[in-house]
Amino acid sequence: MLIWRLVLVLGRRRSHTDMPTTADKPIYRVLGPLEVTGASGEECRIPRGRQQVVLGALLLEANRVVSTESLIDAIWGEEPPVTARTQVQTCISALRTSLAVIGEGARLVTREPGYVLEVSGDRLDAALFSRYRKEAHDAAQAGRLQEAAALTRRAADLWRGPALSGSRSDKLQSMAAQLDEYRLINLETYADMELRLGRHVQIVPELSALVAAYPLRETLRGRLMLALYRSGRQAEALEVFREGRTILVEQLGIEPGDQLRELESAILAGDPDLRLPGTEQDVTSVAEAPVRAPAAASEAALPPTRPGRGTPFQLPLDNADFTGRTQIVEAAQELLLAGGDGRPTPVAVLSGPSGVGKSTIAVHLGHRLVRDFPDGQLYCDLAGTEPSSATALDALGRFLRALGIPGAQIPGPIDERAEMYRSLLAGKRMLIVLDNASATQQVRLLLPGHGTSSVIVTGQSGITGLPGARFLYVDVCSRQEAIDMLAAVIGPARVAAEPEVAADLVRMVGRLPLALRIVAARLAARPNWSLMWMRDRLSDERHRLDELSHGELAIRSSIALTYDGLTGTGRRLLRLLSLEDCGSLPTWVAAALLDTDLFHAGDLLESLVDAQMLEVDSTALPSEPHYRLHSLVRLFAREERERHAADDGAEDALTRLVGGWLALADEAHRRLYGGDFTILHGDAPRWHLPEAQVDQLLRDPLAWLETERANLCHVVDLAAETGRAEACWDLAVTLVTMFESRCYFDDWQRTHERALAAASEAGLLRGRAAVMLSMSSLYLTRSQLTPARGALEPAQEAFEALGDTLGLALVRRNLAMLSQRQGDEPSALVLHRQAVADFQAVGDHVGQTNTLAHLARLALDQGRLDDAEELLDQAMDICRRTRNTRMEGQVRFVMSDLMQRRERYPEAEQLLRGVLDQVRSRGDIAGESRILHRLGSVNARLGRSAEAQRLLREVVAIRARTMDRVGAAEVRLELAQLEADHSGLSADIGFEPQGRTPLRH
Template sequence: MLGPLHVAAGPDRVSRVPPGRQQVVLGALLLDANRVVGIDHLIDAVWDDAPPVTARRQIQICVSALRANLTSIGRGEAIVTRPPGYLLRVADGESDVQLFAALTAEGEALVRSGDPRGGLALLRQALALWRGPALGGTAGSRLTAKAAKLEEDRIAVLETCFDLELNAGRHRQVVGEISALVAQHPLRERLRSQLMLALYRSGRQAEALEAYRATRELLVDELGLEPGEDLRRLEAAILAGDPSLAVGAEGVPARQGRERQAPAAPPPVGTVVPLQLPADIGEFTGRAELVAQARELLAQGGRATRVVALVGKPGIGKSAVAVHVAHLLVEEHFPDGQLYCDLGGTREHPANAADVLGRFLRAMGIPGTSIPDAEDERAEMYRQLVARKRMLVVLDDAATESQVRALLPGSSSCSVVVTSRTRLTGLPGVRVLEVEVPSQDEALEMLATVVGHDRVDAEPAAAAALIRLVGSLPLALRIVAARLSARPSWSLAWMLERLSDERRRLDELAHGDMMVRASLALTYDGLQGESRRLLRLLGALDGLSFPTWVAAALLDEDVFVAADLLEGLVDAQMLEIVAVDATGGPRYRFHDLIRLFSREQLERNEGEGPRAAAVRRVVGGWLALAGEAHVRVYGGDFTSLHGDAPRWRPSASHVDRLLADPLLWLEAEQQNLCSAVETSAEEGLHEACWDLALTLVTLFEARCYFADWDRTHQRALAAVRAARNSRGEAALLCSLASLQLSWSRARAARDLVEPALRTFEALADGQGVALARRNLALAHHRLGDLDAAAPLYLAALEGFHASGDPVGQAWVLTQVAQIELESGEQESAANRLYEALDICRRFGNHRVEVQVRYRLSDLMIRQGRHDEAAEALTELLTGVRASGDTVGEARVLHKLAVVRGALGDAGGAEALLREALEVRERAMDHGGAAETRAELAVVLADRGDRDAAVSLLGRAISTFAERNMGAARLRAQQVLERIRTT
């Protein structure tokens, strides 16, 4: 594929694939080799957006012809029919694309390990596979786009080679090759910097500087941009004759900063298409010129990511314009999805880039276990995922360039819309559009859309005066229009007279946000007493959206009473409905300026006592609901600890509606729950703080939200330590130990849980002691110290029994059974596992039951009951897939493959392992994927395919070495040696 499409099984066995449809179909199947390619995708690849009515039949004919061609070289079985299309089987090493990726990965690994000469040889070997443009001569825009991605990979490898050759002093030899590539790709700054350095080192300083000037002129003319920092720094170094430019010198400025770590190319992320845009404004009017300009900038082609920043003063309507423009573009220009995030730039604690990247990666199908901790690694994974996709990213309320920079895709197929109160001119390639107040005609249309054209037409002078009085500011104008709409008997002149009574204040509000404050005060004065009180108390919350029961907690009222008051605030334009939750109930949010206004009213009209009591009730509400969600997930209040903080509970029927799916509710309210931990810490509610943080582990553990686990616990830990709350501190340390165990950091877990155990023992807290002993036992177990782990497990088991925690008992029974299985005590292990299974089923704890059933399958395998193990694992596979447990799915597929192999079904084992490998690659679980490759290599070797087995083991060993997986690496090397010697 790295050149004109060519299929052969040797020099004399060539498949002649006719140009046209057959080559396009074969190319599409090859690009997604070993994956099912739908007929619809093949139709699009052949005919783009204008297929004939006979398209499906013609695709079937093409596939039949391809099978006949492949039969001529002995590969007729390679194309398999798999609904909803076809799958082309290609073994490792059979495709030049696969060989290119493998050689590139091995070469980059050698470079990282300190062998640049060996790495360069492999990279040049990879480049030698190219015979011309990828899929050269094969038509179809879909294939052209994928071929462009391969070409991008080729250029990236060439750039790496140039760096290595420049470092080796081969500057004269590469000048010509770099110059030719610069001519083909004139906007690649890395190539330009390499050319400048090669010229300078070759004694051609003037030509190096001329290359910089030519680059600058091109970038300014084509993109309106100055060269990047690396190029500018290199030019300065050349002018100064900087000695660091010499071969072998430290700090060569051709590549500034940390050396690029070449990641393995990510596989496709399944079929996940994120659709995160908020709803458009139904009555959006005006701003036609601005909207048209933004649409044109975002939709036009180019060589870089298109970034449009909408900037303006508060309340001007930046977010509304951004969302409206996005909705106009997505269907035609961005079919691969939309990502959206409110960055909270005007809040006290704006969102950080690492957290936003984590949200985006999850939205694109990456599970929590595969998301890196470091921001730069998350950004790298994000850019890989969106590369070549046509996606739109909307970043609302940005504070600074640094908050946004890591969130920008690296692909020219994507566009970004940013809103901010500041001009983000430091972003690469940004086009800044000022959002100004609407014109008089646009403001009139806004007013008429809400109150009715007949009323505006009847009083045109009053309408124009109203618009002038509020300065055409959209927020103030909407408030005025809402009051008129709610009171159809009022004339516009009467509304004008009411506003005129405040004329002195309005004159003062011509300088920024005071105009908004006065307009809000007018609406606030028109509210009933309880509505005003609710608006004030809502000011105690942060800027997140909230459900109805939160208002009920603030007022200590019935949910339906609070709902009516909320709807009144919505009608008055003081709140907005931003979504509908899973129960069908609305979610509300303040505009930022209105929230500030409500806080001012709270400080002026409510004492500290009522405010603090209202906050305690809301925190108590989150605590009560999270606790009930935990009970419903675990089948009871098990494996948990609680403090004595007061709870506030909505009605039982409302709780049932909210928690119909408790884990789904926890995930939907994740941000609010984490914010409640922060709020309780700020308010000095340390008992509620640690209790809520611990309760949220139900979500964090199930969905691998490890960063939130750590963040909430560290915040709560600071709160309890400040309050000298020793029990809360011990509970948090014990839970943080569980987190460390999830991160495979057994020693760190042991160091955390040991002081927690001492505290629980001093407090005579039986449940706490049992939990701490359980975690300490698991830490010793992971460290291989079974002599220390076994008695601690048994002591924890006794402790859970004494405290009435059967699920805790079931969990410990599973771990003790694992030790017994490893020691050959199968009968005792079986008794413990079946006892644990009975507990889980009696109390409905699905999570621990999955672990028990997985261990039972291991027991069956050890006992030679492979048919039973296969049946049990197949049933378990259905369950983990239904719950979205990607990690569990890969583990079960792997174990099921081992069983199929033991039953003599080598083909079934191979298919399952390939499926497990696909799941792990899709989730970017590189370590797990390497383990699966090693297992698959054994199966292939047994089936006689030694070359493929050796190739798989080589890739696996490379990954094990990179990730310090010593034991796995040793096992793989032993298998490799055995295959080579037999």
């Protein structure tokens, strides 16, 4: 307590500002020993013991209803007397009498299921503390740092010691400890402001006292080191570091964190960045976050505002019945809102055992903080507990797409992706949620490089060494939180009818959220069951449930309770669902696994949802319900599947599952291309849904492929792992329809490498050749010409040996494009003509049209305009006869090039306008950029300088947004030339980007 008094004495030193200096005198004070005084200063004596505990609990939840059960828990903990409720009523009556002396008695109101103390914002010191900090935050954001520092100091001066010091209630002490944490964060913020304002000498004594009181708090130690260094006391600053290191090593066996070590190195090196900026005007505003104190009436909740149009908002839906978790939510929120320019990125790591609700809390926090992060929210389930966990490379690709970067612009190397990611986030106020992480390397490269954004990470263990991270342990619910959760699911009336039994249920499941939700779901599904009946059922397995708080075995026991209550078919379906490890399962998967109709499968899935064995995927399209199997439930289902392997027919079910995905991918390609064109298929078995249901799923085939991309890629792996090599290569090759259109080059390479290995191991000559052919298309797209030839030559040999005409046609088309890239136009011409003949022989009109368009482009490059026109007329005739609008768009674009070369600019413009509508409807940003570029050239030739400049500026904006800096610079140069000379643009601006040629549009 001696150190605390020193801290308080130093804390009451006012900064030199023009802010008011009169002490604040609220009626209710919890920031120190509990005190109550009247408006005129008269003391209101509250007897120590139960009355102070009850008043403290009511003040910490001011203006919120505090249930009687919660008050009982605060007074007596886990062993209340039989007369507890009566004694609480007596305490409430006595409190009203005491508060009536100062005119506050009527503010203590009875309201089901307990009591509420109505307190206006200026009457409670904790609420004032919150208000001053919010005002300080607003002032700092507006650049008024002097005022912000004074308000932060004013908030600090409200403290008289540890919150609710002297209380013997474990529950109140736990809640008060959170307030003490807020106080330290406030003092750290004040120290930051003083340092920015050049008051390093004045702040040293206070920081020294705080470091002595909290020797393990590295953030305070770092601020003291900086203050000493700026005061010309370099040796003392280094000694503060050495003392801190000794304490950490001796007491905890760990080294100081990265930030403290980097600060020591900077001090030793005399880093100029440690010096104070020259003037106060140089100081960037401190984005210090307001504290959410106990609900003060003056802090009316503002409705959250969603990010602007086009802003990423990837979070899943919030849990509608989220209850409790106040301390962990407030602590994380305080941390996440403490970022700002010049400060480290706040990283809140929610850790704890399985089933405690880490992901639920993270998502809830994200929704709660929507308006605090106006630039959006990124979310990625890293699936750390799953066998196929996501890598940082995968997550960076996902995030860059969400930030507006097309697949073609996303770098391959992970370091380049991370650099682009950090550049895009610089200066933005975004929240990044990294869910289910298992290791530091999954997360490190996903952290922003700028302190204006914040990060939430969830994981069980293994997340250590992250810069700026603070670990928040998520434990099981408190008893009251668990009872509130039960009431939220089954209804408060049932809980109120059997309160003692509800408390027993909470105790028997160890207050573990996962186990509690399972029990609650069974009760909700059976309204005729009493809580006592459920308690008796749990009592039959008491030996296992006693270990609920000790890890996986206990969780398995609680899952088994619900599993045993399922029908035989429901249990079998749950076991078979564990065959597929991907995250989100569409309804038809259950139909394939059971070989039944879709509606019966849907009913069974919903019964598993009702039993809380499955979750509805809220991020999926409403027209096609998807479901998620919790990782722990999947583990349990796998174990049960192994026990029932002979009965379940798992091998046949797996064949139907893979065949179902393959059949739908086939049909998606057919609907996009008008048939099985420019693609090779194997003879793996398919499982077909009824035509009407296929029509519903594939109304937009490319959108369906996009939605199910993760599942489809996973099934390629699943087929390889389970010895289904024929299906593996067939599906991988079919998915190029999506990979190419949406620039998913990483998926393209990963699935094909897996399929090539599977086909090679199984000795499938045609499958191996098909995969190598498809990989050559990827290499050509990436301008990797040597690997492209290395894949094409063995594929050609295989197709020749097999007598596969379609395979040879596709190989020759790609060899022709390769020869054209390498400047061998005669070879390209011969190969293209051979490919056209082969496509015609097998009736593949899409391949024929595509190759004719390439021949026309080759003719244009050689100046043979009449030949080009004849080839394009042939291609257009095929498109019209087959009604293939997709290929017609490609042909029209090449025709626009011909029209330009013949100076028929109005016709070129008309062709381009039509193609532009097509690419925009597909969401092809890169294609849109190229068409607008050519439209700019055409308008310049037509003498429409203003329109040409507008179009080119639009191109610059698109390329800048997608970080195509070279392309943007090229167009800026053209703009400058156009402004100087209206005829300065090149007549030929190609549709295809340098080094990339669309292969199967």
